[in-house]
Amino acid sequence: MWFNLFYMLKWRLILLIVFTALTIKTNAQNYPQNYFRYPLDSLPSLVSPFGGLRDNHFHSGMDLRTNQREGLPVFASADGYVSRIKIQSIGYGKAIYLDHPNGYTTVYGHLQKYSGKIAEWIQNYQYKNQTFEFDYVFEKPILLVKKGDTIGLSGNSGGSSGPHVHFEIRNTKSEKIINPALFGIIPFDTLNPIIKNVFVYNFVPDGLLLKQVLKINNQSIISTNNPNQFIYKKALELPAEMYGFGIEAYDYIHNPEDEKGIYEYSLKNKNKLAFRHTLNQFAFDESKFINAHIDYPFYKAAKTRIQKCFIDDGNEFSSYQSNSLKGKVLVTKKTRDTLVFEIKDFNQNKFILLVPIVGVAFKINKDKQDYLKLVKEKKVFYPFKKNIVKTDEFLFELDAKSIYDTVFCDLGALKPIQEPALSIIYSVYSPSASFHKAANIAIKPFSVYLEYQNKLLLAYYFKDRKDFRSAGGNFENGFVRGKASNFGHYFVTMDTIAPTIKQVFINTEEALGDSLHFYFEIKDNFSGIGKYEGYLNGEWILLDFDAKSNMLTYHFDKIWYNLVAQNKDSKLKNTAIIKPEVLIRVTDKKGNVAEKTFNMPIAFE
Numbered sequence: 001m002w003f004n005l006f007y008m009l010k011w012r013l014i015l016l017i018v019f020t021a022l023t024i025k026t027n028a029q030n031y032p033q034n035y036f037r038y039p040l041d042s043l044p045s046l047v048s049p050f051g052g053l054r055d056n057h058f059h060s061g062m063d064l065r066t067n068q069r070e071g072l073p074v075f076a077s078a079d080g081y082v083s084r085i086k087i088q089s090i091g092y093g094k095a096i097y098l099d100h101p102n103g104y105t106t107v108y109g110h111l112q113k114y115s116g117k118i119a120e121w122i123q124n125y126q127y128k129n130q131t132f133e134f135d136y137v138f139e140k141p142i143l144l145v146k147k148g149d150t151i152g153l154s155g156n157s158g159g160s161s162g163p164h165v166h167f168e169i170r171n172t173k174s175e176k177i178i179n180p181a182l183f184g185i186i187p188f189d190t191l192n193p194i195i196k197n198v199f200v201y202n203f204v205p206d207g208l209l210l211k212q213v214l215k216i217n218n219q220s221i222i223s224t225n226n227p228n229q230f231i232y233k234k235a236l237e238l239p240a241e242m243y244g245f246g247i248e249a250y251d252y253i254h255n256p257e258d259e260k261g262i263y264e265y266s267l268k269n270k271n272k273l274a275f276r277h278t279l280n281q282f283a284f285d286e287s288k289f290i291n292a293h294i295d296y297p298f299y300k301a302a303k304t305r306i307q308k309c310f311i312d313d314g315n316e317f318s319s320y321q322s323n324s325l326k327g328k329v330l331v332t333k334k335t336r337d338t339l340v341f342e343i344k345d346f347n348q349n350k351f352i353l354l355v356p357i358v359g360v361a362f363k364i365n366k367d368k369q370d371y372l373k374l375v376k377e378k379k380v381f382y383p384f385k386k387n388i389v390k391t392d393e394f395l396f397e398l399d400a401k402s403i404y405d406t407v408f409c410d411l412g413a414l415k416p417i418q419e420p421a422l423s424i425i426y427s428v429y430s431p432s433a434s435f436h437k438a439a440n441i442a443i444k445p446f447s448v449y450l451e452y453q454n455k456l457l458l459a460y461y462f463k464d465r466k467d468f469r470s471a472g473g474n475f476e477n478g479f480v481r482g483k484a485s486n487f488g489h490y491f492v493t494m495d496t497i498a499p500t501i502k503q504v505f506i507n508t509e510e511a512l513g514d515s516l517h518f519y520f521e522i523k524d525n526f527s528g529i530g531k532y533e534g535y536l537n538g539e540w541i542l543l544d545f546d547a548k549s550n551m552l553t554y555h556f557d558k559i560w561y562n563l564v565a566q567n568k569d570s571k572l573k574n575t576a577i578i579k580p581e582v583l584i585r586v587t588d589k590k591g592n593v594a595e596k597t598f599n600m601p602i603a604f605e
């Protein structure tokens with residue numbers, strides 16, 4: 001009888017293990033394996049993995065390595081058709097979207113150029129609509145591709161900070177972005193991720209107080225039987241209170257020095273899961289939760305991203321799993337527990353850190369008291385309702401769910417008012433918070449400036465009023481109205497200065513490349529480039545614009561070669577040569593126009 005019971009239990013256990021293993025496997029098997037090929041002619045190699053922590057967003061794709069080079073062929077990852085072409089001087093630069101019959105879309109960004117029929121279609125569209133930048137969604141399949149077809153060449157266009165291909169897989173219907181690793185696009189990786197620091201927090205109404213930092217290194221930890229598991233040597237003594245924990249952690253893929261984002265991390269206490277974050281998929285409108293996911297003020301101050309092991313009230317990022325305390329850890333004076341931090345990369349390389357904690361009697365927390373005194377005089381904004389500040393000269397509106405937590409804010413007018421402010425300087429300031437959605441802001445300019453109303457816009461100071469930036473906006477019914485995407489010190493100013501245009505000659509091999517071209521550098525002092533146009537002897541020409549380098553490029557195309565052909569003709573017929581003249585016109589966002597004509601050499605044949 002006893003034997004039988006034991007036998008049964010044993011079988012149950014085995015079944016449970018098999019079942020668990022199956023469920024884990026099915027997770028990846030929900031996604032077709034080997035359907036999508038790696039879009040470059042090499043083994044998978046990543047500059048940056050899916051979900052990496054970026055300014056104001058999680059990385060929505062994988063950045064594929066092109067060895068600091070441009071011009072590598074980029075292949076269609078599977079059969080399908082071109083469903084969208086988007087060209088921007090920022091962002092993804094020259095991008096292409098392919099829809100596949102299995103319900104997924106692949107996206108390829110920062111291309112140098114497009115290939116074949118796709119390139120032809122695009123150039124026609126650009127000349128017809130006289131625009132370089134556009135976003136076109138195909139209603140039906142016109143441009144079909146086969147798996148492995150070259151769709152373009154890799155580049156560095158848009159907001160890219162070095163040559164690479166940005167690659168995404170999305171669910172076509174929901175547009176959710178999915179980790180390409182789930183489809184089997186995985187680089188070879190045997191290096192373990194590591195936790196560098198553990199951060200201990202106290203909670204206060206406006207967020208967090210950093211209490212302690214545990215440095216994780218050979219002196220502070222000891223190894224265990226499990227080669228991936230370590231114990232923090234000294235038990236952490238914590239006065240009875242609620243705590244939050246954060247980690248600074250990195251993964252390494254190809255190079256033990258090159259820090260990348262981790263795929264998954266979790267915290268257990270009392271042997272149960274308290275919090276887990278896994279980067280399998282997310283929606284674009286969730287991406288800004290990054291500022292609630294990390295300790296944002298710490299990042300602002302120290303440029304290090306601490307990932308929290310708990311969830312703020314206003315943080316609705318969908319990839320979290322947590323207990324009822326949302327990952328927070330309640331310590332009483334009787335607590336004797338071990339916290340388990342576990343981090344993982346996609347290849348199941350792991351780092352597990354055990355931190356013993358011992359609760360002691362409650363102590364008055366001096367930092368917390370000082371903090372509470374400080375916030376007493378501040379204006380309070382709440383995350384789940386609309387927050388409005390309104391006076392005769394100022395309006396500030398923050399929709400519900402625009403902030404992640406209660407925010408205590410400095411509110412008022414800053415003095416002295418001086419150049420470049422053409423209004424009172426309004427402060428809506430908190431160093432610890434960021435916006436999930438931009439706020440509506442309106443400020444009344446001093447009446448003497450009303451005659452310049454078309455040139456007025458909003459600006460904000462950053463870094464102790466030493467420097468300021470444009471926040472855009474337009475004059476409307478007595479106010480300059482715009483959007484504020486940060487807490488800050490806002491005022492009205494104006495822009496009456498036109499952009500500058502200069503021809504530049506770049507003589508690198510890459511610049512000469514396979515096609516001839518002219519370069520122009522265009523810059524604006526404040527409101528930013530609004531519009532740019534070029535004409536060759538009166539005819540509109542296509543100019544590529546790269547915002548990060550301020551560079552306009554004219555690649556010689558049919559307009560140029562027509563002119564050259566005409567001149568060849570006129571040589572034969574002994575008629576006058578047509579001198580090529582390029583006119584460049586650039587308008588800033590406040591309508592200030594610059595125009596310049598350049599005489600071009602003819603001997604480019």
Ligand SMILES: [Zn+2]
Binds near residue numbers: 060061062063165166
């Ligand atoms: Zn990318």
